Amino acid sequence: MKTIYIAILLLLGTSAFANDDKYYEQMGKQIQNVYTAKTAEQLQDAINAFDRIAQVEKSKWEPLYYSAFGSIMLATREADGAKKDSYLDQALAQIEKAKAIAPAESELVALEGFVHMIRVTVDPATRGPQYSGLSMQAFRKALGLNANNPRALALMAQMQFGTAQFFGSSTAEACGLARRAQEQFSLYKSENPLAPVWGKEMNAGLMKSCQ
Amino acid sequence: MPVFGQTHIGGKVLDVSGEPIPGANVMIKDTYDGTSSAIDGTFSFVSEEQGVRLLVISFVGYKPFEQPVELTGKAISITAVLKEQINQLEGVVISAGSFTAGEEKRRTILKPVDIAMTAGATADIAGALNTLPGTQKVGETGRLFVRGGDGSETRTFIDGMVVLEAYGPAAPNTPSRGRFMPFMFKGTSFSTGGYSAEYGQALSSALVLNSKDKVDLNQTDIGLLSVGADVAHTQVWNRGSVSGKIQYTNIRPYFNLINQEVDWKTPPASLEGSAAFRQQVGKTGMFKLYGNFNQTDFSLYNHAILDPTITQVYDLVNRFRYVNGSYQQELTSTWSVRGGVSYSYNETDTRTDGIPAAETEAGLHSKLVVEHTFNDQLELRFGSEYFHRTYEASRLVDSLSQLQQVSFTEPIVATFAEAEFYASNHFVVKAGGRFEQNMLAKESSLDPRLSIAYKPGKRGQFSLAYGTFRQTPQNQYVRINTLLTPEIAEHLIFNYQIVTDRKTFRVETYYKWYDQLVKYGSGSGITNTGNGYAKGLDIFWRDSETIKNVDYWISYSYLDTERDYLDFPYSAVPTFASAHNFSVVYKHFIPRIKSQLGITYSYTSGRPYYNPNQSQDQYNTDRTPYYSDLSANVAYLPKNNLILYFSCTNLLGRDNIFGYEYSQTPGAEGEYVSRAIRQPAPRFIFLGVFITFSKNKSINQLPNL
Numbered sequence: 037m038k039t040i041y042i043a044i045l046l047l048l049g050t051s052a053f054a055n056d057d058k059y060y061e062q063m064g065k066q067i068q069n070v071y072t073a074k075t076a077e078q079l080q081d082a083i084n085a086f087d088r089i090a091q092v093e094k095s096k097w098e099p100l101y102y103s104a105f106g107s108i109m110l111a112t113r114e115a116d117g118a119k120k121d122s123y124l125d126q127a128l129a130q131i132e133k134a135k136a137i138a139p140a141e142s143e144l145v146a147l148e149g150f151v152h153m154i155r156v157t158v159d160p161a162t163r164g165p166q167y168s169g170l171s172m173q174a175f176r177k178a179l180g181l182n183a184n185n186p187r188a189l190a191l192m193a194q195m196q197f198g199t200a201q202f203f204g205s206s207t208a209e210a211c212g213l214a215r216r217a218q219e220q221f222s223l224y225k226s227e228n229p230l231a232p233v234w235g236k237e238m239n240a241g242l243m244k245s246c247q
Numbered sequence: 248m249p250v251f252g253q254t255h256i257g258g259k260v261l262d263v264s265g266e267p268i269p270g271a272n273v274m275i276k277d278t279y280d281g282t283s284s285a286i287d288g289t290f291s292f293v294s295e296e297q298g299v300r301l302l303v304i305s306f307v308g309y310k311p312f313e314q315p316v317e318l319t320g321k322a323i324s325i326t327a328v329l330k331e332q333i334n335q336l337e338g339v340v341i342s343a344g345s346f347t348a349g350e351e352k353r354r355t356i357l358k359p360v361d362i363a364m365t366a367g368a369t370a371d372i373a374g375a376l377n378t379l380p381g382t383q384k385v386g387e388t389g390r391l392f393v394r395g396g397d398g399s400e401t402r403t404f405i406d407g408m409v410v411l412e413a414y415g416p417a418a419p420n421t422p423s424r425g426r427f428m429p430f431m432f433k434g435t436s437f438s439t440g441g442y443s444a445e446y447g448q449a450l451s452s453a454l455v456l457n458s459k460d461k462v463d464l465n466q467t468d469i470g471l472l473s474v475g476a477d478v479a480h481t482q483v484w485n486r487g488s489v490s491g492k493i494q495y496t497n498i499r500p501y502f503n504l505i506n507q508e509v510d511w512k513t514p515p516a517s518l519e520g521s522a523a524f525r526q527q528v529g530k531t532g533m534f535k536l537y538g539n540f541n542q543t544d545f546s547l548y549n550h551a552i553l554d555p556t557i558t559q560v561y562d563l564v565n566r567f568r569y570v571n572g573s574y575q576q577e578l579t580s581t582w583s584v585r586g587g588v589s590y591s592y593n594e595t596d597t598r599t600d601g602i603p604a605a606e607t608e609a610g611l612h613s614k615l616v617v618e619h620t621f622n623d624q625l626e627l628r629f630g631s632e633y634f635h636r637t638y639e640a641s642r643l644v645d646s647l648s649q650l651q652q653v654s655f656t657e658p659i660v661a662t663f664a665e666a667e668f669y670a671s672n673h674f675v676v677k678a679g680g681r682f683e684q685n686m687l688a689k690e691s692s693l694d695p696r697l698s699i700a701y702k703p704g705k706r707g708q709f710s711l712a713y714g715t716f717r718q719t720p721q722n723q724y725v726r727i728n729t730l731l732t733p734e735i736a737e738h739l740i741f742n743y744q745i746v747t748d749r750k751t752f753r754v755e756t757y758y759k760w761y762d763q764l765v766k767y768g769s770g771s772g773i774t775n776t777g778n779g780y781a782k783g784l785d786i787f788w789r790d791s792e793t794i795k796n797v798d799y800w801i802s803y804s805y806l807d808t809e810r811d812y813l814d815f816p817y818s819a820v821p822t823f824a825s826a827h828n829f830s831v832v833y834k835h836f837i838p839r840i841k842s843q844l845g846i847t848y849s850y851t852s853g854r855p856y857y858n859p860n861q862s863q864d865q866y867n868t869d870r871t872p873y874y875s876d877l878s879a880n881v882a883y884l885p886k887n888n889l890i891l892y893f894s895c896t897n898l899l900g901r902d903n904i905f906g907y908e909y910s911q912t913p914g915a916e917g918e919y920v921s922r923a924i925r926q927p928a929p930r931f932i933f934l935g936v937f938i939t940f941s942k943n944k945s946i947n948q949l950p951n952l
């Protein structure tokens with residue numbers, strides 16, 4: 037009897053390990069796909085793959101994070117306001133689920149701010165005041181969880197830059213923040229092999245506008 | 248030992264009409280195995296799983312498709328037909344009779360900021376809604392007159408609870424302003440007929456204002472206005488917020504500068520305070536408490552029409568209190584409950600040449616509503632409410648030098664139920680009824696309500712609404728005869744609308760039957776024997792797409808109405824009705840100068856007035872000249888948290904005449920002498936500076952203006 041138990045335990049153990057390998061392998065592949073997607077179809081494929089992984093890996097926040105990231109990318113490509121909102125709703129739903137798994141994850145809070153930031157673009161005049169406030173609040177919260185999160189810094193810089201441009205005021209503060217983000221991008225290291233690495237190019241683009 | 252093998256799973260994802268659905272997520276549940284459907288709806292993948300598993304296919308806007316499959320190594324082919332989820336954003340909605348403004352519902356006709364930034368409206372909710380079709384401009388009152396209905400036939404509700412007197416006091420024949428500022432509300436639903444069974448005691452129109460939920464950010468706002476000042480502060484904590492505002496308005500210095508039609512002794516001044524408390528309770532509960540107080544006073548000279556040198560001093564003090572508490576909570580995923588209590592108190596003390604008179608109205612309204620969702624197609628809402636209203640008027644009778652007093656108390660109990668059924672994303676029916684028991688009039692009534700909407704394609708849709716509505720006659724009649732029964736209006740509305748992301752077109756036609764209207768009898772008594780009708784056509788067009796940074800809308804209303812009520816000798820057009828109303832609202836944001844410019848033009852065809860010099864068969868046949876107004880406003884944002892605001896009504900200075908008053912007795916030539924009712928001043932000019940302090944520098948008061 038005992039040996040059977042051990043055998044089962046071993047079997048479970050190895051299959052769990054095997055699953056972990058599969059998890060990292062699949063995630064790594066799909067993360068590449070979402071970063072390099074050129075069309076809406078490719079993005080949707082990646083989002084679907086992350087959603088499939090998420091429904092198996094119920095204790096992992098990363099699949100939900102990247103699913104949401106993919107939906108945000110879809111929203112930025114979409115011209116129709118209602119569709120844009122529907123992608124952002126999906127992104128937010130996944131972020132909420134992920135936050136239930138990892139409530140103190142700075143990256144998730146920063147991504148939530150990103151959602152609010154894209155919301156503004158649907159109707160800046162009406163939504164600006166509300167959603168720019170919500171996004172700034174999220175970025176601050178993300179920086180509270182990790183003061184060196186380069187994505188939170190870069191998104192905040194982007195938001196401040198946009199607002200300053202809209203009102204024609206000085207962009208100095210936004211550009212200072214973008215420089216800080218640039219530093220943090222080069223210093224950024226994470227123990228998590230699946231941690232997000234995007235945002236450096238976006239920030240570099242902003243740095244160009246700052247010169 | 249089973250043989251480890253791969254099973255090939257392929258097939259196609261289609262919608263109900265047979266069109267392919269690309270991008271659907273196809274998976275074996277609880278495994279990594281799966282794929283996305285291609286542009287032609289096809290999919291194909293392999294799985295190494297064995298045995299019976301669940302195949303799930305999902306796509307946004309559709310119900311997930313689930314089918315058990317046995318994985319044995321033998322290829323499986325599946326054609327999946329996905330059913331649409333009902334009640335999605337793109338689905339059909341009931342639109343007959345209603346204009347909804349809110350930020351969250353994305354395809355709405357007017358947003359709160361639109362109400363605030365409409366030129367000529369001077370940030371008054373009624374003023375902005377007056378640019379929508381279905382309303383008739385009655386410039387000397389400032390109230391909302393809807394489809395041949397009197398101003399009192401429009402009822403205001405805040406978070407579902409009634410407000411007894413939603414307008415501030417005003418001198419005779421001068422416009423009053425709404426008591427509630429648009430910034431308080433996240434959404435406004437303005438119904439010009441056919442509204443839900445939940446709303447009673449409103450004959451023509453329901454203005455439903457939904458106050459904001461929990462506020463997200465701490466901030467302090469200061470406003471310096473040419474006619475006063477205000478300060479507001481909002482404090483936020485984790486699951487709640489509290490905000491307060493104090494406003495002092497004194498129009499005296501302004502009136503000293505600009506000549507007024509009214510002969511003021513002391514122009515109006517008012518002190519107003521409001522406070523709102525929000526607290527989230529548990530996961531889905533929300534408690535809201537809102538209170539408002541206002542005190543206004545003014546004094547003026549009335550001039551006799553025959554001999555204007557004869558004057559009479561008229562003093563007025565008005566005190567208003569309003570408290571509204573509401574709570575809502577989801578009980579389970581399919582049951583929810585909401586309820587509330589509101590209390591309104593309105594007291595007006597006047598003195599005419601020193602002789603006092605007073606009028607007090609106090610009302611309590613409580614309501615409980617339960618909602619149940621059976622499935623994504625059927626929803627049921629039912630509830631019960633109780634109104635308790637007391638009215639008291641007193642005046643000193645000069646000749647007797649004794650106090651004359653009248654009063655009444657009106658309790659009303661009402662129950663309503665309404666079911667909403669979505670046959671598909673193309674067809675919805677809402678049917679219900681309202682049972683009301685009026686203990687003062689000793690009347691019980693059952694009023695049916697029905698709405699149907701049909702959306703044949705992706706954008707355009709047809710709606711129809713029918714219902715019976717009733718409302719207690721105005722206090723000045725009930726106090727004479729407390730047995731008067733409620734007045735009745737029956738509405739039939741037909742609507743077509745086509746809404747795209749940033750363009751809206753709608754056309755609506757309606758017929759309204761009025762019955763049991765108050766009518767003076769042959770003696771001194773008043774009865775419910777009056778009746779009338781109203782019919783018309785409303786057209787609305789809004790476009791914020793075609794021209795960059797420009798948003799404009801055009802409204803036109805045609806109205807044909809007659810009534811035989813009050814002291815009318817026979818059926819005639821009432822003095823507040825105008826056949827043609829037309830308005831254009833234009834807003835242009837100019838980024839280069841950081842300014843928003845707004846222009847509003849309104850036109851109203853001539854209104855009838857009673858001329859006692861005419862023979863009896865010419866009742867209300869005279870017409871005033873047409874009304875027209877061109878107003879403009881500019882909001883300039885030099886810094887993120889600073890706004891300079893300027894507005895001016897009637898730029899062209901047209902001398903609009905709203906009607907004529909006649910002398911009580913004929914003059915020297917045997918004719919009754921007339922006096923025109925004019926605008927209080929040709930123009931109203933307003934200047935304001937608004938400053939916001941918050942951690943977030945991008946916040947300003949633009950949405951509040």
